Amino acid sequence: MHTVPDGVEVVASWDAARHLESPPLLVVDAVTDFLDTHGVGHGPMAWQRIGDGQSNITYLLQRGGDCVVLRRGPRPPLPKSTHDMVREARIQKILRGHGVPVPEIVAVCEDESLLGVPFYLMSRLEGTVVTDAIPSHLSSLEQRGATSVAVVDTLVALHRIDVTRGELASLGSPDGYLRRQVDRFSGLWEVNTSRSLPAVERIADWLGRNLPTSQAAAVVHGDYRMGNLMFAPHAPAGVLAVLDWEMATLGDPLADLGYMTATYSEAGALPTPLELTPVTRAPGYLTRLQLADRYRSRTGLDLTPLPWYQTLALWKAAIFCEAIYTRWRRGERPDDTDFGPSLETGVPRLLDMAAQYAGLIPAPRA
Structure with a gap:
């Protein structure tokens, strides 16, 4: 201190x-x-x-x-x-x-x-945020799996809350959420970049033409990932708090699942600027597919359109990161000597991954 x-x-x-x-x-x-x-x-x-x-x-x-x-x-x-x-x-x-x-x-x-x-x-809460080191009390293979399970189950519990009544209903309108997301972030790109990356418009067009029908309405966190969860300081793995609600609103719950799985680090996957909890590459943690399967089994939602939501997540992340990159280039992030400059190549990498989920470019061979 x-x-x-x-x-x-x-x-x-x-x-x-x-x-x-x-x-x-x-x-x-x-x-x-x-x-x-x-x-x-x-x-x-x-x-x-x-x-x-x-x-x-x-x-x-x-x-x-x-x-x-x-x-x-x-x-x-x-x-x-x-x-x-x-x-x-x-x-x-x-x-x-x-x-x-x-x-x-x-x-x-x-x-x-x-x-x-x-x-x-x-x-202040006394807990642990899992990022680039595995906490000792969560280091066994059993607790690594339990950590991943807690991530999914906490999201399921959030999405089960009734958003049609009380103060929650005033947080936004879930109707038209996906269309608004595509339109809003398309507009944000135009005002937050100083370079030309044609993939942004190409992916936006694909998202707009393939808009899925929302199956449910829920509280959408907007940045749901392991690094935004605080775990209890002892085993077994349990979520003490969900952090960083800046982007929360009412909308399609699969937007959270798409973001969580698309940004989740797993063995063999290419790293991205959003790889903020790389430890899940280690043995014992669930894979992206296992995370999605557990979510599906507890919500009953059809995950056939999940690649669309994963595309949306990485495309939005690219636009959000481009705003950070532009602020850094303008000198508005004077303390940032690492993340900002890394986005020169990091944003195009996110766009490539989004395009792969959309099937617009082939995924790299393992």
């Missing part, structure tokens, strides 16, 4: 940020005042950046004996209708009331004068 501001990412006050080319991400005195207002801890605040997110930013804050997690969007300027921290906090409050494992929301700040963007505080 850090107690002294670094003068670039974290500053003591807005006055200390005047000389910076880019606005800071954390302003100690502003956040400390906010913690005072909501009765969180006493005395100096320590901070630590956590998580693997390439979009929104998360800090662990410690003050006296209290710990909370602060979540905020990236530095402005922000694309419209993205990084809505107020909406994200509201969604988690609603879902917590339906038994979905999410952190408790402690406070929400809509006043942009404090950090330049809205943010919220949530409770």
